[in-house]
Amino acid sequence: MTRKPLVAGNWKMNGVASETRRLISLMKNELETLHNKVDIVICPPFTSLESAYYALGQSSTVVLGAQNLYFQAGGAYTGEISASMIKEFCSYVIIGHSERRTLLSESNDDINLKIQAALNSGLKVILCVGEDETARDNGTATVWVEKQLREGLKNIGNIANINITYEPIWAIGSGRAASGNDAQEMAFFIRKTLSSLYGKETQNTRILYGGSVKPENIDQFLQQADIDGALVGGASLQAQSFTDIVNKAAGQ
Ligand code: PGA
Numbered sequence: 001m002t003r004k005p006l007v008a009g010n011w012k013m014n015g016v017a018s019e020t021r022r023l024i025s026l027m028k029n030e031l032e033t034l035h036n037k038v039d040i041v042i043c044p045p046f047t048s049l050e051s052a053y054y055a056l057g058q059s060s061t062v063v064l065g066a067q068n069l070y071f072q073a074g075g076a077y078t079g080e081i082s083a084s085m086i087k088e089f090c091s092y093v094i095i096g097h098s099e100r101r102t103l104l105s106e107s108n109d110d111i112n113l114k115i116q117a118a119l120n121s122g123l124k125v126i127l128c129v130g131e132d133e134t135a136r137d138n139g140t141a142t143v144w145v146e147k148q149l150r151e152g153l154k155n156i157g158n159i160a161n162i163n164i165t166y167e168p169i170w171a172i173g174s175g176r177a178a179s180g181n182d183a184q185e186m187a188f189f190i191r192k193t194l195s196s197l198y199g200k201e202t203q204n205t206r207i208l209y210g211g212s213v214k215p216e217n218i219d220q221f222l223q224q225a226d227i228d229g230a231l232v233g234g235a236s237l238q239a240q241s242f243t244d245i246v247n248k249a250a251g252q
Helices: 017-032 046-056 083-087 098-103 108-120 133-137 141-152 180-204 218-222 239-251
Strands: 006-010 039-043 063-066 092-095 124-129 162-166 207-210 229-232
Touching: 006 092, 006 207, 006 239, 017 046, 017 239, 039 092, 046 063, 083 108, 092 108, 108 124, 108 141, 124 141, 133 141, 141 180, 162 180, 180 207, 180 218, 218 229, 218 239, 229 239
Parallel strands: 006 039, 006 229, 039 063, 063 092, 092 124, 124 162, 162 207, 207 229
Antiparallel strands: none
8 A cells, every 4th residue: 555645844833924935935846846756735824824825826736734723614703714714725734733732722522523624625634643741651642542533533434534643742842753663653553543443444544743853853754654744843944854854755
């Protein structure tokens, strides 16, 4: 089974629109030469999505993702953004990032509603799961991740448009990435859990690794049988490091 790798850059809360245009103009041409071998998604803040969309151009093979959405279709929800608003500019949406789970108390039930809203609008999902340091240390990481998967995907009948990212919380922004073996072990566990829910279709599901990914360590993840790319935070804010990571993913 060959799964096309996916590399997504999660810009988090960084960059005004002019910086978005500048960063995209630095990377666009090189990234577009790689699209046959790797799917490339850039996830700027909401306020930069339109600028990013026009900076890439409508026929670009690099596509955009949002970092979140609200599950309601529209109405009196001050400050929220719906799936159809995102769909104007984006093909993907990140759901369940640990920063939102932790800082904003997003629950698996919230995440489940968001996944349903995204899929109903035709967006592809990047669902983030991953344990904290205590769970890793006391050996309950798989229990933690299994609960996130089963509750987050409850009543979701089809996994074709869902990508999973394994992002251990202790590895995010810490400079302390997981080892390739530990990431593979969890990616294998994730695929096994998904296959108990979705059967053979799961062989097509892309599972990414995220957490302190850099050009220097991406190979250790891409070499693993069950890892199909990366969700990159800090290193996606530099044109050189992001294009280096995508080049490595294209070369696998
Ligand atoms: P990082 O972030 O690469 O800066 O660790 C990854 C993420 O949170 O998606």
